[in-house]
Amino acid sequence: MGAYEVIVVGGGHAGIEAALAAVRVGARVCLVTFERAGIGRMSCNPAIGGVAKGQIVREIDALGGAMAQLIDATGIQFRMLNRSKGAAVISPRAQADKDAYQQAAQAMIESTPGLTVVEGEATELLVSGTGHRESGVDEALPAASRTPIPAITGVKLADGRELHAPRAVLTTGTFLGGLLHYGEEKISGGRAGEKAAVGLSSQLRALGFRLGRLKTGTPPRLARDSIDLGALQQQPGDEPAEPFSYMTSELAVQQVPCWVTHTNPATHAVILENMARSPLYSGQIVGVGPRYCPSIEDKVKRFADKTSHHVFLEPETRDGDTIYPNGISTSMPRDVQDTLVRTMRGLEHARIVKYGYAVEYDFVPPTQIDATMQTKLVLGLYLAGQINGTTGYEEAAAQGLMAGLNAARTLDSREAVVLRRDQAYIGVLIDDLTTRGTDEPYRMFTSLAEYRLRLRSDNADRRLTPLAGQLGIVEEARSRRLQTKLADYARAEGLLKSERVDGKLLYDWLRTPQFEWSAVIARLPELAALDAEALQTLEIDARYAGYVEREDADIARLRELEAVNVPRNLRYEAMTSLRKEAREKLAALQPLTLGQAARIPGIGPGDVSVLRVYLKTGVGVPAHG
Numbered sequence: 001m002g003a004y005e006v007i008v009v010g011g012g013h014a015g016i017e018a019a020l021a022a023v024r025v026g027a028r029v030c031l032v033t034f035e036r037a038g039i040g041r042m043s044c045n046p047a048i049g050g051v052a053k054g055q056i057v058r059e060i061d062a063l064g065g066a067m068a069q070l071i072d073a074t075g076i077q078f079r080m081l082n083r084s085k086g087a088a089v090i091s092p093r094a095q096a097d098k099d100a101y102q103q104a105a106q107a108m109i110e111s112t113p114g115l116t117v118v119e120g121e122a123t124e125l126l127v128s129g130t131g132h133r134e135s136g137v138d139e140a141l142p143a144a145s146r147t148p149i150p151a152i153t154g155v156k157l158a159d160g161r162e163l164h165a166p167r168a169v170l171t172t173g174t175f176l177g178g179l180l181h182y183g184e185e186k187i188s189g190g191r192a193g194e195k196a197a198v199g200l201s202s203q204l205r206a207l208g209f210r211l212g213r214l215k216t217g218t219p220p221r222l223a224r225d226s227i228d229l230g231a232l233q234q235q236p237g238d239e240p241a242e243p244f245s246y247m248t249s250e251l252a253v254q255q256v257p258c259w260v261t262h263t264n265p266a267t268h269a270v271i272l273e274n275m276a277r278s279p280l281y282s283g284q285i286v287g288v289g290p291r292y293c294p295s296i297e298d299k300v301k302r303f304a305d306k307t308s309h310h311v312f313l314e315p316e317t318r319d320g321d322t323i324y325p326n327g328i329s330t331s332m333p334r335d336v337q338d339t340l341v342r343t344m345r346g347l348e349h350a351r352i353v354k355y356g357y358a359v360e361y362d363f364v365p366p367t368q369i370d371a372t373m374q375t376k377l378v379l380g381l382y383l384a385g386q387i388n389g390t391t392g393y394e395e396a397a398a399q400g401l402m403a404g405l406n407a408a409r410t411l412d413s414r415e416a417v418v419l420r421r422d423q424a425y426i427g428v429l430i431d432d433l434t435t436r437g438t439d440e441p442y443r444m445f446t447s448l449a450e451y452r453l454r455l456r457s458d459n460a461d462r463r464l465t466p467l468a469g470q471l472g473i474v475e476e477a478r479s480r481r482l483q484t485k486l487a488d489y490a491r492a493e494g495l496l497k498s499e500r501v502d503g504k505l506l507y508d509w510l511r512t513p514q515f516e517w518s519a520v521i522a523r524l525p526e527l528a529a530l531d532a533e534a535l536q537t538l539e540i541d542a543r544y545a546g547y548v549e550r551e552d553a554d555i556a557r558l559r560e561l562e563a564v565n566v567p568r569n570l571r572y573e574a575m576t577s578l579r580k581e582a583r584e585k586l587a588a589l590q591p592l593t594l595g596q597a598a599r600i601p602g603i604g605p606g607d608v609s610v611l612r613v614y615l616k617t618g619v620g621v622p623a624h625g
Contacts, residue, residue: 003028003165004028005022006027006028006408007029007032007167008029008030008400009168009170010175010385012171012396013385013394014384015385016105016397018171018382018400018407019404020066020108020401021401021404022167022407024064024472024473025405025409025473026114026408027407028114028116029115030115030117030165031116032118032122032155033117033118033119034120034195035119036106037106039102040102040106040109041098041102041191042096042393043192045324045326046096046316046317047314048071048075048394049094049244050093051081051082051445051446052091052446053091053093054092055446056395056397056426057092057244058244058457058460059398059424059460061244061245062246063465063467063468063474064473066105068245068248070101070108071094072251073100073104074104075096075241076094076256076317076318077095077256078093078238078241079092079094080092080093088453088455088544089452090458094244097316099316100318118157120159121157121158121195121197122156122197122200123156123157124155124203125204126152126154126155126162127378128150129150150378151379152167152379152380152381158199167380168380169384170200170387171384171385171400173385173386175361176197176200176201176362178197178359178361180357180359181331181359182357183277183332183333184279184333190359192357196361208377209368211362211363211364212362212363212389212439214287214360215287215289216386216391217289217357217359218356218359219296219324219356220337221316221322221323221325221354222313222351222352223322223351226349227313227346227347227350228346228347228349229259232260232313232346234257236255237256246460256318261311261325262308262310263296263311263327263328263343265307267343270339270343271297271332271340275301281301285358285360288439288440290441291441292443292445293391293443294329295330295331297331297332311327314326322353322354325341328340329356331356331358363387365437365438365439366388366389366433366438367436370592371430371596372410372418373407374407376568382404382407384399385399388433389433390438391443395442395444398429399430402426402430405417419464420562421449421450421451421558422454422455422558423463424455424463424464450551451554453547453551458537462482462486465478465479485531485534488534489531489537492527492534496524496538499523506520507542508542510542517539561594561595569590570586572584572586573587575611575614581602582602582603586600586607
């Protein structure tokens with residue numbers, strides 16, 4: 001088999017973005033997947049976006065990624081969440097036609113020059129004896145001081161084929177040691193009807209990686225013609241529908257409705273009566289599940305005072321006959337699922353066409369990768385998606401994009417790209433994973449971002465597309481579109497700052513809650529001819545200017561610390577003025593900057609000050625490998 005430069009293992013949302021990002025950098029890429037037909041499959045909820053997740057998708061788009069354009073092309077219902085709660089938390093969400101999304105993703109992958117799809121199971125990483133890191137802060141050290149570690153040379157498949165490349169990105173999702181649970185029944189698999197990846201876990205352990213066990217789940221799928229939809233509350237999409245991608249001018253889409261029902265005391269009674277048969281509570285499942293997307297068993301147990309929970313009935317395709325009941329993820333036995341579903345209004349005669357299940361899988365606690373997504377134990381090996389302990393298509397896609405980007409950039413020793421916490425939700429996500437780690441499936445929330453007033457869904461292009469342009473990973477049309485938007489923004493801002501009402505600049509009037517944008521347009525009708533997205537961003541910027549200014553000092557301090565690089569594999573044991581706990585945690589996590597060191601749990605300001613002194617004096621910098 002011919003040689004490649006980057007091998008991506010896995011064709012899910014992380015693998016798609018990783019492969020496409022590496023190609024955009026100019027690498028020859030191979031995507032390894034069990035089957036072509038599985039690329040882009042939505043194994044759980046057929047939706048993209050949501051609170052904080054929608055911001056991530058906009059950021060992926062601003063960096064030239066695929067997810068936003070795929071959902072714009074295949075979405076069947078679009079909604080903007082949290083409109084009443086302020087611009088910082090407004091988030092786009094769209095229901096997808098899962099079959100159309102999958103087909104569009106496959107077509108994009110198959111038609112991309114420089115990207116080859118290989119069907120097969122990756123069972124072994126091909127690793128050479130030693131290599132040296134050639135990117136990041138280590139390159140500032142003498143060659144003899146760089147830490148020798150094993151290096152990736154390729155991937156071996158189950159049928160014996162070998163694929164060779166100096167970079168590999170693992171995006172194994174729930175397939176790594178995957179085990180499906182239907183009540184007392186256990187089946188090896190990564191998702192229903194698909195086998196697990198069983199060879200890589202033992203090798204990762206042999207290479208020195210710590211592995212953990214997580215679990216997630218999915219609800220049963222219902223036959224649409226067996227549901228009394230007329231008895232239920234209908235939930236329509238927004239009109240007009242707002243697109244995800246900055247490259248989509250408008251969405252001419254006929255939207256389909258969703259519906260809402262609820263669990264009730266009868267539902268809860270069925271679950272409680274059968275709790276001993278739940279693998280979650282019988283001890284059968286050992287993996288930790290997602291805190292913020294619990295199974296219906298967990299909800300009933302943990303919130304015993306609640307007599308009802310929302311269940312959103314969402315079509316899986318535009319014209320198909322299956323409904324996704326969002327809110328009743330379960331691993332109960334099949335007969336229990338039949339009974340509990342039929343206790344709910346509108347579902348009295350519901351027919352299950354695919355039963356819900358839980359899936360347990362191996363993951364690599366993410367403090368074993370650095371902020372570039374490269375592992376600390378194997379040179380050229382990158383991890384992205386659920387293998388790092390995250391949950392959600394969006395979080396996976398964001399990691400995949402950054403892993404593919406950096407895997408390709410470091411081929412010729414170009415500097416790896418690390419997004420800051422004040423720059424992108426993607427930066428928050430990766431920093432949280434690599435600095436704090438996780439022992440449960442990680443989900444992004446707006447509350448996790450300190451600077452969420454800056455990291456809005458409306459301004460992701462302004463934040464990230466200029467960087468993407470510098471990196472050469474976005475098309476010229478996207479950069480031109482942003483320049484037009486920025487020009488209209490500047491034009492509108494100039495008009496607002498030159499017009500006074502009652503002695504006060506019109507721009508400053510926007511900071512008062514009672515002053516409406518419609519009044520601004522009435523005063524300056526020429527604004528109506530400018531880019532609508534630019535005007536929206538300007539209005540939000542004006543309203544939040546005072547709050548954002550207060551963040552500037554914090555961000556300045558953060559950037560000062562982030563500007564101080566920390567060489568890899570410092571001899572922290574030689575830094576005797578550091579507390580023992582600080583030495584141990586710094587040695588274990590190997591931060592890349594002082595800023596990252598400061599965010600490690602248990603590291604205080606005093607420890608950072610002492611470390612800064614050591615960096616200046618050179619104590620602890622390795623003299624040899």
